[in-house]
Amino acid sequence: MPRSPKIIAGGVILVFFILLALVGPVLVDGDPTKTTDVGLAGPSAAHWLGTTQSGQDVLAQVVYGARVSLGVGLLSALIATVLSIVVGLIGGYAGGVVDEVLSLLTNIFLVLPALPLVIVLAGYLPSRGVTSVAAVIAVTGWAWGARVLRAQTLTLRGRDYVQAAKASGERAWRIIFAEILPVEFPVIATSFLATVLAAILAEAGLSFLGLANLSTVSWGTMLYFAQNNQALLVGAWWWFIPPGLCIALIGAGLGLLNFGIDEIANPRLRTVLPKRRKRFGAGR
């Protein structure tokens, strides 16, 4: 497997944040919700990233927040990916009316704006725990994966090995999940990574609106409290810059990883210059 710098850079970023979420709370001592009387203090030796208005340590919040934000992202992407596999593979393999109906459903969810739908759904949730928020986000996040997987399944359906499996009398569900599914693993992986990012962003958006459980610390709720306590007007940049930066960095990591995978699949996208174009570029 070719090792591109993009895959390495993306992997390093992701591993860093996963480690941050797993072992960070052990290394950073302090309770993220503990209030002290040093409110809105800038970064210092005692508080590396400063404190919030009620004197909570921003670094501790970022570290604990990683657990919730990544947790919601991963859980939600997991649910969405299972949904997209079921819809995409069954539709693509079955063809006919089943495919028409499932494709229509996929396209509808692809076009409908996700965030307003998530907001309405979350508004009706009786309790807004991590699991229910993840499930609501997953409802709107499966369509892209399903569409890509359906297209992939359509091309695989006619392959000899699938035809052979069919001829030897294998059941349809076995062909779909044991013959076709493993081959589509790289496609599933890229769509999973993209869904994780979408879910992290959706969770941040929901929390920013105050539609998540505000007693748990996540990057989204940090931004919510920063906005609602006028962090901007007092110039407390250390309060709202880190959580957003973490989201964007994770996004960059996932994006780079996906880029790397894409470039393996489609060599033309590689940034290494082919000889012909170099000569052409120089002569311009």
Place this chain on the structure above:
Amino acid sequence: MRYLLRRLGFYLITAWAAITINFLIPRLMPGDPVDLMVARMNGQIDPDAIAAMKRAFGLTGGSLWSQYWTYLGNLAHGELGRSITMYPTEVSSVIGGALPWTLGLVGIATIISYVIGTGLGVVAAWRRGTWLDSILPATTFLQAVPYFWVALALVMVFGVTLSWLPVSGAYSLDVEPGFTGDFLGSMAYHAILPAITIVVASIADRVMGMRNVMVTTLGEDYVTMAEAKGLTSRRVMWAYAARNAILPNITSFTLSLGFVVGGSVLTEIVFSYPGIGSVLLKAVENEDFPLMQGIFLIISLAVLAANFLADLCYVALDPRTRQEA
């Protein structure tokens, strides 16, 4: 024509789906929305208001089927129920007051972002292998940055620290609303930061989308042929490669519209811009379900309409879609 009719049919079905989802959500989610609200208000609500809320939700008894028809009938008359926060104002008039601001801001910002982003994508693909490739890691970062976070950072830098630009509202309070130069100027002045936010947060998708399609197009034989004929670089780049690469780019643009609108709605909140986003925040804060659902419906329909507009552009650009079968 057939292509357009097929797309139109799809949008009609999708609009129906959005309307039906909107009808089903309060009925399928666990718990009765009215009970939920009464519980959250600690029972401090008079029975008349409860009855009014039940009416607003269409929870008037009768079978689900007859409720559905009543709901569709109301919708056909443009009735979205009444807002609970601003009772007894109609949801439709609350949204009607906010929608023009959002349409103007998001519409203009999206067009700016599309034009600049696509142009940058063309150039980035043409000069791939040069220093321009170093923008790639930056675009993955920008693709993931939350809109409202960009908004917060811009407010901090340009609004608070430098005090160059206004950070809230859509026009300053000392000008009289109307079609006067003063008012329009103030409007444009207040729209600068929100518009920059939307452009910055959405442009990376356009750059990357166009670059990737364009790189593939540049490998086509007709591009090599055009180069071999000795056409100028500019001509090959724009009239041969970009002209063909723009088609898949329009498709990916329409699919990302929902995302852009979602982000813009959150951007408005940071700037207290009097559009749909600010109304949505008010609805969320006050558990105003009829208003929330009305907003979902209107945003969905607006996105569908924008999709159809993009399809019209597609038809104008691609002769194959105009062929009669």
